[in-house]
Amino acid sequence: MPGLYRTLKYAAVLLWSAFVVAPLLWALTTSFKTINGVTGGATYIPWLDYKPSLEGWRELFNTSGTGVNIGQPFIDSAIVTLGASAISLVLGTLAAYGLSRFTYRAGFIRNRDIVFFFISQRIMPPIVLAIPFFLMLKFLGLLDSIPGLILVYIALLLPIAVWVMVDFFNNVPREIDEMAMLDGCTPIGAFIRVVLPNSLPGVVVAGLFCIIFGWNDFFFAFTLTFTRTQLLPVAIVALNSTVTPWWSLSASSLISVAPLVVVAFLVEKFLSRGTLAGAIR
Amino acid sequence: MAQITLKQIGHSYSGGTRPGDYALCPLDMTWHDGRTYALLGPSGCGKTTMLNIVSGIVTPSQGRVWFDQRDVTGLPTARRNIAQVFQFPVIYGSKTVYQNLAFPLVCRKWASDRIRRKVGEIADLLDLGAKLGKPARGLTADEKQLISLGRGLVREDVSAVLMDEPLTVIDPQMKFHLRRKLKEINDRFKLTLVYVTHDQDEAMTFASEILVMSGGRVVQSGPPEHLFEFPQTTYVGYFIGSPAMNFLDAEGQGDRAVFAGIPLTTAYPGDRVPQGAIRIGVRPEYLEFVATAGENVLAAMVVDVQDHGGVRIVEVEVGGARVKVKLAREKPVPEGPALLRLPPGKIRLYRDGELVPLD
Numbered sequence: 001m002p003g004l005y006r007t008l009k010y011a012a013v014l015l016w017s018a019f020v021v022a023p024l025l026w027a028l029t030t031s032f033k034t035i036n037g038v039t040g041g042a043t044y045i046p047w048l049d050y051k052p053s054l055e056g057w058r059e060l061f062n063t064s065g066t067g068v069n070i071g072q073p074f075i076d077s078a079i080v081t082l083g084a085s086a087i088s089l090v091l092g093t094l095a096a097y098g099l100s101r102f103t104y105r106a107g108f109i110r111n112r113d114i115v116f117f118f119i120s121q122r123i124m125p126p127i128v129l130a131i132p133f134f135l136m137l138k139f140l141g142l143l144d145s146i147p148g149l150i151l152v153y154i155a156l157l158l159p160i161a162v163w164v165m166v167d168f169f170n171n172v173p174r175e176i177d178e179m180a181m182l183d184g185c186t187p188i189g190a191f192i193r194v195v196l197p198n199s200l201p202g203v204v205v206a207g208l209f210c211i212i213f214g215w216n217d218f219f220f221a222f223t224l225t226f227t228r229t230q231l232l233p234v235a236i237v238a239l240n241s242t243v244t245p246w247w248s249l250s251a252s253s254l255i256s257v258a259p260l261v262v263v264a265f266l267v268e269k270f271l272s273r274g275t276l277a278g279a280i281r
Numbered sequence: 282m283a284q285i286t287l288k289q290i291g292h293s294y295s296g297g298t299r300p301g302d303y304a305l306c307p308l309d310m311t312w313h314d315g316r317t318y319a320l321l322g323p324s325g326c327g328k329t330t331m332l333n334i335v336s337g338i339v340t341p342s343q344g345r346v347w348f349d350q351r352d353v354t355g356l357p358t359a360r361r362n363i364a365q366v367f368q369f370p371v372i373y374g375s376k377t378v379y380q381n382l383a384f385p386l387v388c389r390k391w392a393s394d395r396i397r398r399k400v401g402e403i404a405d406l407l408d409l410g411a412k413l414g415k416p417a418r419g420l421t422a423d424e425k426q427l428i429s430l431g432r433g434l435v436r437e438d439v440s441a442v443l444m445d446e447p448l449t450v451i452d453p454q455m456k457f458h459l460r461r462k463l464k465e466i467n468d469r470f471k472l473t474l475v476y477v478t479h480d481q482d483e484a485m486t487f488a489s490e491i492l493v494m495s496g497g498r499v500v501q502s503g504p505p506e507h508l509f510e511f512p513q514t515t516y517v518g519y520f521i522g523s524p525a526m527n528f529l530d531a532e533g534q535g536d537r538a539v540f541a542g543i544p545l546t547t548a549y550p551g552d553r554v555p556q557g558a559i560r561i562g563v564r565p566e567y568l569e570f571v572a573t574a575g576e577n578v579l580a581a582m583v584v585d586v587q588d589h590g591g592v593r594i595v596e597v598e599v600g601g602a603r604v605k606v607k608l609a610r611e612k613p614v615p616e617g618p619a620l621l622r623l624p625p626g627k628i629r630l631y632r633d634g635e636l637v638p639l640d
Contacts, residue, residue, distance in 0.1 A: 178338050179371040181358040183432055184388035189359075194384075197375035 024257070031056045031251035038246045056247030059239075060255070070252055073235035077215060078259070079146055080231060084153030085210035091154075092161025093203060097191055099162070100169035101177065115166050118159040126219045137224060144226045152220050157210040164209060168202030169195070208267050215260060232256050282473045283348040283440040285312040285335060290344035292330050298342075305330045306497040307343060312441070317467060317474040319488035321481060321520065327497040328477040332443045335475070336363040348440050359388075364433020365443040369450055370425030374418040378409055381417045382431045389436070403435050406466065423455040427462070434466065441473040448483065460486060481521055493517050509564070515634045518562050524594060527568070527604040528631070529561040538630060541600025545577050547628045549639060560631040565594070565607040567627035571620050581621040586614055597621060 029044060032052040043049035060070045095118075098104075099111050133152050134143070142148030172195055180190035196203070221231035230238070236252045239245060291307030300306070305327040312318055320328040333339035335346060337358035345354045353361055373381050379400060386396045404410045407427045412420065417428060426447055433442050447463075448456045464486060467474055476487050484491050485505045492502040493516075501513035505521075512518035518526035529540050536551030537544035538561055545561070547554065571578055581599040595606040595614055599621055606621070608614060630637040 173369075173371070175367050175369065175371045176373070178358070179365070179367070179429070179432075180373075180384075181338070182336060182363055182365050183385040184359045184362075184436075186357070186359055189388070193388075194373050198373065200375065 024254070027250040027254055030246050031248075031254060033247050035243075035247075053247075056245070056251040059245065059248040060252055068235060068239055070232060070235045070239075070255065073230045073232045074255065076146060076229060077221075077232035080149045080153060080221075081211055081214035083146075083150045084157055084214050085207060087150070088154050088157035088161045088210050089203065089207050092158050092206065093165050093196070095158075096162050096165030097169055097195065099166050100172075101174070115162065118162040121155070121159045130219070130223045133220065133224060143224060144228045146229055149221065149224060149229065149231070152224060153214050153217070156217070156220070157214055160209045160213060161206045164206040165199070165202055168199055168205075172198055204267050208263065211263055212260060215256075282314050282471070284314045285441055285473065286310070286347040287331075287335070288345045288347065290331075290334060290341050290346065292327075292334060292339060292341045292343075296342065303327075303497045305334070305341075308499055310492075310499070312473060312475060314473055315471040316490065317472070317476065317488050319484035319491045320475065320477045320494055321479065321484045321491055322494035322500075323479060326494040328494055329445055330497075331494075332365065332445055332475065332477060335361075335441070336365050336443055337361050338365075362436065362438060362440045363443060364430075364436065364439045364441070366426065366429045366433065366445065366447045368446040370422055370429050372417040372420075372425045372428050374416075376417055377413065378404070378415055378417050378420070378428060379413040381428050382409075382413075382435055385432050385436050399435050399437075403431050406434070407431050407462070421455075423451045423459050426451060426459065430463070430466075434470070439472075441475060443475045443477075445477045446479070447476075448478075448480075463487070481523065491521075493520055511629065511636060511639075512562065513636050515560065515562065515631050518629075518631075522564060522566075524565050524605045524607065526562050526564055529563075529600070529602050529604070531559050531561045533557055533559045533630070538628070541579070541602075543579060543600070545623060545628065546625045547630065548626045549630060549637065553637065553639070554630065555632045555637055558632075559637070561623075562629040562631055562636075563604075563623055563627055565605040567624050568604065568606040569622050569624070570606070570608075570612075570615050571622045574620060575622070577623045577625055579621050579623070581619050583615055583617060583619055 029046065030038065032046060032054070033043070033050055034053045034055050037043055037050035037053075040050075046052040060068065062069055099115055104111055104114060133155075137143045137148045137152070140148070140151075142151065176194055176198060177187070177190045180194040181187065185193060216233065217231075218233040218237070221234050222237075225231065225234065233256070236249065236256060239248055239252060287308065287310040289307050289309060290305065291303055292305045293302040294304055295302050320331065322328055330339060334341045337353070337356060341354070345352055347353065348361070373384065376384070382400045382403060383396050386399060391399075400413070401410070404413055407430070409424065409427060409431065412424070417425065420428070430442075430444075430447070433439055444463075448459060451459055460483065466472075467487065474487065476484065478484050488505065490502060491505050491508050493500045493508065495516055501508060501517045508517060508521050512521060512526060515526075515528055518528065531538045531540040531545075533539075533554045533556045534544065536549075536554050538547055538554060538559060539545070540561055579599050581597040581604075583595060583597050584603070585596040587594040587596075591610055593608045593610065593614055595608055597604055597606060597619065604621075
């Protein structure tokens with residue numbers, strides 16, 4: 001029986017892997033095709049089925065001036081995502097620690113109302129926020145600029161960071177802070193030297209969410225930029241023309257997925273380490 | 282080490298000042314330098330609140346805390362230099378055993394070789410020397426609890442060590458080991474130790490003085506033997522001693538306490554015996570079976586015998602009440618009808634739950 005169970009288990013894992021990997025493989029083969037390779041029916045194996053070409057990849061880094069170059073959008077996207085994620089993470093972690101450990105009261109508003117206020121920012125459909133953000137950035141002279149986008153993304157990512165971290169800190173026993181203070185730390189010292197290292201998995205999860213949401217956003221990158229600044233998702237869409245260039249679209253989507261795959265692999269180690277396990281009891 | 286004085290310390294978590302609002306009713310208390318105290322009482326009686334007020338984790342709603350000649354009420358926890366061990370072992374899971382033990386000294390900015398020497402010394406004392414390089418989160422509960430204690434001991438000038446039911450989560454065998462270890466450390470360092478527990482055996486092992494608490498008040502304090510011999514209230518009588526003190530409804534008539542129609546002689550002077558409804562308290566240890574009738578001897582019926590190894594607990598029915606008798610193993614246990622003697626010197630009288638003083 002254990003043999004059968006194992007076989008079924010592996011079969012399920014294989015099936016799921018195929019489900020996840022197949023689209024990526026499809027994109028990978030397509031990215032090496034030319035117009036003939038795509039339109040002449042389904043082909044799978046390079047050299048046998050079709051003649052591989054680097055045309056799709058070359059088009060992405062076209063420096064001749066007429067085509068598209070996704071190098072700069074890639075860098076801009078990285079700056080905006082990492083910048084906004086880092087700031088959201090720092091502010092969100094501090095806010096979450098405060099909300100988890102101290103009691104705030106303003107009229108009928110309590111800690112959980114404040115946490116809900118943060119989360120509620122994500123309840124609205126983004127389209128509702130487009131015009132206010134547009135007007136605010138215009139007022140600040142930050143339309144079509146990287147700092148402007150970072151500012152908007154912080155507003156989008158901060159609720160996620162706060163939400164994840166509040167929950168995480170609520171699960172870190174208060175005694176850890178108290179013990180650190182008994183050992184001679186100030187309240188801030190207890191947070192930085194003891195609680196934060198203990199909460200690393202939470203910070204990593206929050207960071208991961210921020211990076212994914214930031215990197216993948218198309219809507220605000222599209223509505224708040226025009227000519228000077230262009231982020232990767234917008235640049236990829238701009239590749240499209242009357243004849244859909246499947247080959248370069250495939251290549252560019254692979255490029256845009258790659259950083260997240262790398263991040264996922266880096267983070268996976270952290271998450272499985274289970275740093276919190278056994279901190280108490 | 283320091284002498285800790287609580288002056289009119291009281292705390293109410295709700296902020297109210299009616300008697301029912303207090304988790305800890307206003308009280309005065311002095312814990313002397315180098316002595317060990319046990320706070321004994323059921324859950325929710327204010328023990329932990331009192332400790333947290335001393336260490337500064339809780340700011341009392343009223344009163345002042347003094348360490349020696351210094352008022353520390355406004356001082357943050359970090360500057361009070363208290364070592365506290367909580368009910369559940371608290372370790373810094375992201376650090377190694379060494380880093381855990383060294384943490385208080387790192388906070389105090391000691392030189393690293395001095396830290397290494399001190400941590401090594403304390404680790405040897407706690408038998409953690411071989412585990413210094415290991416991640417602290419991988420240790421067993423009792424080892425974690427030793428780390429909690431160790432973080433207190435590495436600081437040479439600690440004002441007091443407060444332990445909040447530190448053995449609750451430890452399994453019985455390790456409990457014995459850890460208890461002995463704590464006692465050994467305490468004897469060596471002469472700590473000002475305050476030990477919270479609801480286990481009276483534990484209290485008796487450690488403490489030179491026991492404070493019995495109930496409903497946010499200290500009901501009685503004193504050396505273990507005093508609490509055992511003269512429980513101030515029937516509550517203390519129930520709480521201290523195993524099995525609890527026997528209490529019998531009786532009536533004060535003249536200089537005698539009359540129980541089930543039989544006048545009993547006590548050590549109380551004649552004019553001290555309260556008239557009317559009273560209760561007789563007598564420890565199971567002091568009751569004895571006798572062969573012949575005489576003074577303070579009652580007819581009893583043995584109902585049940587429990588063998589506790591070294592001793593036997595004999596439950597008897599006497600005058601419509603149930604009492605327990607604790608007998609050493611070698612003493613014979615009567616079957617069925619028996620004669621039970623209440624030694625006059627060991628009878629305590631209670632009126633409205635309070636001990637009637639002997640002198």
